[in-house]
Amino acid sequence: MRFIISKSHLVNGLNIVTKGVSHNTPIPVLTGVKFELKEDGLILIGSDTDISIKTFIPFKENKKEVITVFDEGECVLQAKYINEIAKKMEGERIEFELIDGNLVKISDQKTNVNLNGISVEEYPFIDFALNSEVIKIKGDVLKRVIQQTIFATSQKETRPILTGVNFKIDGNTLEATSTDTYRLARKKIVIGDTAYFNVTIPSKSLTEISKIIEGNEEIHISFYEKKVIFKLNNTIISSRVISGTYPETDRLVPKEFEIKLETIAGDVISSIERASLLTTDRNNIVRLHMSPDKIEISSRSQEVGSVVERIEEFKYEGSKLEISFSAGYVLDAIKAIGSEDIEILFNGEMKPFIIKGKKDDSLTQLILPVRTYQ
Amino acid sequence: MRFIISKSHLVNGLNIVTKGVSHNTPIPVLTGVKFELKEDGLILIGSDTDISIKTFIPFKENKKEVITVFDEGECVLQAKYINEIAKKMEGERIEFELIDGNLVKISDQKTNVNLNGISVEEYPFIDFALNSEVIKIKGDVLKRVIQQTIFATSQKETRPILTGVNFKIDGNTLEATSTDTYRLARKKIVIGDTAYFNVTIPSKSLTEISKIIEGNEEIHISFYEKKVIFKLNNTIISSRVISGTYPETDRLVPKEFEIKLETIAGDVISSIERASLLTTDRNNIVRLHMSPDKIEISSRSQEVGSVVERIEEFKYEGSKLEISFSAGYVLDAIKAIGSEDIEILFNGEMKPFIIKGKKDDSLTQLILPVRTYQ
Known part of the structure; x- marks a missing residue:
């Protein structure tokens, strides 16, 4: 050579x-x-x-x-x-x-x-051949699907299937779902091809694929029972899929809500970041206080002190509600949405709530509240 | 309040x-x-x-x-x-x-x-008062003195005095010296005032002082037996000094040399960096091969392989010499000098060598070679 x-x-x-x-x-x-x-x-x-x-x-x-x-x-x-x-x-x-x-x-x-x-x-032989069932998707679209779901995968190996993102292709829609059982992220997109597959791809593979995607190159994806193959430009990536059946999550996502808060992503992010500065517990629990005329985000630590943040710009429909949650989960979700106008939809203090972009139903971020004794 | x-x-x-x-x-x-x-x-x-x-x-x-x-x-x-x-x-x-x-x-x-x-x-009372014996020095000058010596202080607590930089003010010259016994850095500058002091300042204090110095503000330094006080603009910094007598290092620095290599800092840095890529020992030992017509830098690892680098631009006076050293020590020294034209002065394979800027005697970087069996 x-x-x-x-x-x-x-x-x-x-x-x-x-x-x-x-x-x-x-x-x-x-x-x-x-x-x-x-x-x-x-x-x-x-x-x-x-x-x-x-x-x-x-x-x-x-x-x-x-x-x-x-x-x-x-x-x-x-x-x-x-x-x-x-x-x-x-x-x-x-x-x-x-x-x-x-x-x-x-x-x-x-x-x-x-x-x-x-x-x-x-060096072992590795088979990179695509099979006949291929779907095509633009690089930047796939990258965004990954980025909007991958953070909600589980870090724990106790349920391996939850450490990946589930890709369900049903006809010409692709639904990517991830959950660590405390929160769930789901992105739906329409694809040009028709296929029927349900595979769960390890988050580590998706992270690497995301880094290799350059922009709007067309990516060919071929699904096998135990692996999935991505072809982009001169590069082919083969990833194992996680064995097992991904849990049925549809029934977890409520269809109707009693309370709706419309507000600005940037304001909520900076308020939650400040409120979580003084939290001393591991999960950075903060509390959202809502009524039609006032929205506040607060946190309290016996030892260190307390923070109360006022959200100035909002529209609120429904009755009063106070709800506590992990600051990190809500920050992850809002940042993944990536638009300034967001909606947060509630059904009660201990019911899961949903964060989504205004007028955008393609991405759903669901979060379980936390019980606190304040 | x-x-x-x-x-x-x-x-x-x-x-x-x-x-x-x-x-x-x-x-x-x-x-x-x-x-x-x-x-x-x-x-x-x-x-x-x-x-x-x-x-x-x-x-x-x-x-x-x-x-x-x-x-x-x-x-x-x-x-x-x-x-x-x-x-x-x-x-x-x-x-x-x-x-x-x-x-x-x-x-x-x-x-x-x-x-x-x-x-x-x-909160304890802390005395920030300057005494009557004050020397004045420009911020950027002090910052450079620190930066050119601090890296050669010892990281080991076995001889605490070596974890600091020694400042010797003798009349109107300030001499800053640091050594970890394998290498020594010495910077001499002329100051406007006359004073006589010999203190060793902990490297951690100097790091923090360096970060606080903005630029060419005038710094007032006041020496006490157990502390040193720096006043700059609206800020006063008091640092303890390390107790003990700093070792006499003058006799370690040779005055005359048999061999002189003049070359370009950037070329030597990139060659040493490449040569040390394959070294597997902890100290990244590389070897310099010199003769009037060829300069090479090499490294060899039984397990991984070998690198030979050729230095193109140089002037060499003296007889053939091969000498081994820790790549990191020479890189630190050359980077501290900060000028492109450098001189390296030798007396033999196992004798300490000196790196300095061409036509600049204010900063001396001395390094002990390492014995290798090649």
Whole structure:
């Protein structure tokens, strides 16, 4: 194996595939990035078995030479070293040469690195093939679906299915749902294709996919029983899906509400942030006091003191209500909505409430209140 | 105590004095900031006994009202809470009122905080008076002296005196020295005053002082046997000095050298950074290979591989030499020098070497080489 590659293409490719590499995997070869120099380009692969990422760097791009090939071949180089070396080398073009066994020479004008590789025979075969059932979705749309739901996944491994985001494709609608049992986020979008699938994708995979998505590239998604494959531009990502049935959550989301508060996202965010400054409990519980003529957010800690915040701009329909909740949950939900005009819908002090953008039913953020004794 | 203060002045003052507050002090009252509202302004004080910081906010500044006073008085408020509250409140003017015992009400239009204070009687008396022996030095000059020496102080508490920077004022020269016994940094400057002192100031105090210095304000420094006091604008900082005699280091610094390498700081920095990418030992040992016609920097790790870097631009006087050193020590030293043209002066493979700016004898960086078996 011997080739010369444009530094920026190499760095970019390594940046993508090393998102799939874990440094504490029990399989040593998976700490590496696999280089496959084929007849039409260089393939880079990184995998921790939960997520596998493959990217393709063609020999030519827009008629300009990206890679000059002398000999085809393969090697596996430790991700943490090759990534840093590529980033820090100064030349615009970097030469790779397999010189002896697994030893690879990486060089430019100033720098000469001999890097011990890992035996390429040990690298497992990973199937990146898309099947015939593919849905297409724009990169920025998928990125937003992920961002608006991923924070509500569970951090606890006791119910593994809740550590992922559930994607339910039913005809031409995609419904992404996440819940940690204290809150729930649900985003519905219409897609151009028709399909029927129900898979739960680990949040770690979605985080990495989100970072790789550039903008409005078209993403092809192919669903299997045990994995899901995303193809975007020259990159293919394969993620395992979490086994098990995602809980039925439809009945948790109320359809009707007795009380409606319309207000400004920024005001509520800054008031909750100030109110939670003095909370000493782990969950930062704050209390919302509402009546048709006054909205306040308060917190109280025996030890430290108390805060009362007044919300100036609002519209309120319904009877008086006081309700306590985790500051972080409400902040996450409002920030995920991302619009200034929001609605918060209630049915009572201990009933789940919903936060949504005004006139936007595509995203639902549901939160369970907390019982307090004030 | 009741007053209204401009938010920006309050935040700025708290920013300064909370640099002196430690959150895990054994003296509870010192987790607080002391507010003293006197006849001409507000005094804020923060202290962890090693370093104490006092700042003064006058009632008027440039004829504009900064503080409106209703009642003089004192209180102590927990630093971590009051700092965050002041930063996050939205009003341009914030009202403080001692309402009951140690309870202080802090409010603007939207926010109403009741913060439990700490009993002001418990706050220790701290003497910030300057004595008659004062030297004056410009803020940016002192900041640079600190920055060019502080990194070479010892991190180990086994010899406490080495955890500080030694300031020796002998007539009208100030010599700042730091060493962790593996390297030494020494900066000499001429000062306008004449004084004779030798004190060692804890590096933590110098770090905080450095952050408070704004630019070219004149700093007055007053030396006592057990403390040193810095006065800058409206702020006074008192730091303990480390007891004990600083070791005599003059004889460690060679006066003559057999070998001289002149080269470019940026080239050496980037070459050492690349060479140390593959080092697996804790000290990142790299090796410099020098002869009149070739300069290389290399590293080798049995497990990972090797790097050879070529330095293109240099002037070399003397015989061939190979010398090994800790990459981090040389990087720290070159970065502290801060000029592109540097000189490195050697006397042999196991003799200390010196790095300095070309034609600049004010700053000396001395480093001990490391024995390697290659």
